[in-house]
């Protein structure tokens with residue numbers, strides 16, 4: 001991987017592909033017989049178009065079922081042509097994209113009959129001529145486009161899909177945002193891990209991600225130009241990751257998994273990240289309860305740990321803090337090389353839905369003690385990575401975690417306060433014991449640094465096995481990210497993929513995407529859409545001024561999401577899942593102790609408060625924001641309103657998977673129709689809202705986070721602050737009670753009026769003072785007994801939510817499981833606030849115009 005290009009490893013990887021009795025045959029329209037040896041011409045940048053060609057790709061026996069010759073090409077030329085025309089009209093890039101694919105497919109046609117050297121040659125040829133291809137794109141005739149489509153139809157009637165040159169072979173894992181596929185480049189036979197992400201989830205969570213990344217916004221790797229403001233009309237959710245991706249694509253280190261491409265299927269919800277394939281999988285399984293018997297020897301530990309040090313040193317050198325080092329995120333390639341995964345980009349994507357995907361077993365167990373408290377301030381990201389490395393080394397050597405506990409809260413306490421044991425310490429190499437103590441030093445300031453690790457006697461085996469020098473290790477520095485890098489960070493492959501899929505569906509007779517397996521996080525979306533449904537219904541059924549709280553009762557959530565799952569069941573499941581399902585990450589914005597002063601200064605933020613997402617367990621530092629109305633003064637940052645530490649979190653329920661998947665299917669279908677409905681109806685209670693963003697995002701955005709953790713679902717509703725329309729400003733000015741601002745949720749198209757008045761508590765409505773609920777000692781003592789978690793929402797007017805209420809609801813949840821009451825009427829439609837309710841929360845005032853909504857959806 002040192003070269004940073006898969007071709008460097010092609011031979012070894014290609015060797016792994018064994019010939020079997022199952023093959024793919026990709027014919028062009030006129031394929032009738034095996035081709036003659038392909039003539040190759042380099043002068044015009046194209047392979048010759050000489051008709052009859054057949055390529056045969058082979059897969060490991062058992063991986064790929066029988067794949068037949070693609071009939072689509074010959075049978076549906078007309079349909080393809082039509083679709084291509086439509087798409088070509090829509091996008092000027094279609095010719096370039098299809099040409100690029102055409103070129104690669106032309107080369108693939110010959111690959112089947114060429115040896116691996118030819119594969120190299122052709123692949124290199126293909127990539128080096130891509131610019132020539134682009135230059136020539138305008139000369140392409142329609143016929144050539146059609147032929148490209150024909151040649152690219154590698155998704156066959158059995159449902160195997162192909163993205164550009166990547167044939168998706170099988171599912172090898174599940175990430176928080178979708179499947180991870182083993183893919184094979186049809187040109188080179190090199191394998192890749194292709195990670196799927198949902199853009200809509202990314203869109204919904206973009207605000208949370210921004211918080212998570214701190215004031216630097218989208219630029220942990222921030223040397224390049226800033227990514228565009230996601231609130232401007234030209235931006236898309238992909239812009240949020242463009243800067244990060246551009247940098248990650250430039251990271252070249254043997255121990256960092258290589259990201260090759262990010263592909264955006266712009267007509268669909270998916271995007272894909274193409275990573276280096278690590279065929280040996282995770283370093284080791286880690287269990288909270290079971291010891292892993294096949295532990296690493298002293299020498300193996302040293303070898304692996306040295307590689308981890310080098311990888312982390314390289315990341316830290318580029319100001320990237322991993323934050324989630326654990327064996328799960330350390331994969332091994334075919335030759336056993338350790339590859340650190342899940343840095344940067346993965347964290348850009350909110351880890352929603354982990355409960356039904358990958359179990360982040362023991363993640364909290366890898367957290368540094370300084371992060372194991374809800375009120376921690378800024379911490380050194382580098383030191384937290386070192387702690388996690390220590391826990392990882394311990395696991396490798398002893399097969400167990402140094403700190404284990406049955407609840408996250410207790411786990412945090414133990415990590416903070418107790419000492420671990422070293423099994424058979426007297427038998428152990430004292431240098432190793434000393435190193436573990438230095439790594440698992442509770443005081444981050446005293447903890448060993450990467451610099452010191454380099455010369456540690458156990459690490460270097462008393463200088464007998466020294467590490468390569470730092471200069472050497474970090475020599476391959478990331479070069480400055482240019483505008484061009486940003487532009488090319490994410491490739492759009494909309495037209496081609498759409499055509500391929502459309503035709504394949506035609507062939508398969510698939511009518512609805514609902515039949516596809518769906519991520520269980522659709523359950524969450526169901527909850528969110530239910531909120532908007534309720535608000536919409538309430539508005540339509542009653543009066544335009546009907547107010548509703550966005551904080552739905554938890555029991556309602558359960559009813560919505562699980563249907564048949566009772567509250568009690570949910571609670572039980574929650575408890576069972578509490579340790580396994582929650583992947584607690586590195587809390588608030590880490591501060592790099594070794595950062596340059598000017599960088600620190602640039603990052604200095606006014607006071608703020610901590611906000612925790614109780615589903616993910618991730619806490620964010622929310623700097624005090626200016627009022628959405630840029631002319632007003634900044635909102636004073638409230639004290640942390642966190643009433644329970646992240647450790648209190650009961651994880652999202654581990655809903656019975658089958659139920660959830662079934663529900664997901666329904667939910668996705670419903671979402672589709674809901675979306676349509678929103679578009680069609682356009683019944684606006686207020687004039688369509690024109691969004692004008694005048695201030696930088698950091699100043700103008702507001703996140704409303706509703707966290708409901710009692711039973712089965714936690715939801716974070718992200719809304720985007722926009723400037724008030726003039727009419728709304730007037731309205732606000734004439735009604736002191738109605739001071740506030742407008743927020744629009746681009747996911748639903750709904751806009752709400754968020755009153756800025758202070759929060760009130762049921763028992764003391766007159767005070768109007770914001771209520772920051774302190775966790776009393778008594779609560780501390782009893783919280784374990786009550787498996788209902790107090791949700792925490794900052795008492796920010798921006799949130800439109802009241803912390804007192806949320807807390808009260810949560811804390812009373814155990815006693816009063818709400819079922820269709822509280823925030824909703826028995827018919828579950830009108831969420832009229834109960835008497836004495838608090839800040840009524842956002843009030844639906846209208847919807848985004850059709851165009852505006854479409855723009856955001858399409859973007």
Ligand SMILES: Nc1ncnc2c1ncn2[C@@H]1O[C@H](COP(=O)(O)OP(=O)(O)OP(=O)(O)O)[C@@H](O)[C@H]1O
Pocket residue numbers: 172173174175176177180193257275276277278279281282328329331341342346347349351357358
């Ligand atoms: N590059 C890769 N090579 C081989 N297998 C991989 C690769 N990336 C991921 N996998 C497999 O997919 C599984 C899930 O991927 P990943 O670890 O990225 O999920 P995740 O941590 O939940 O993702 P996310 O970054 O979205 O939180 C892994 O445990 C591993 O088995």
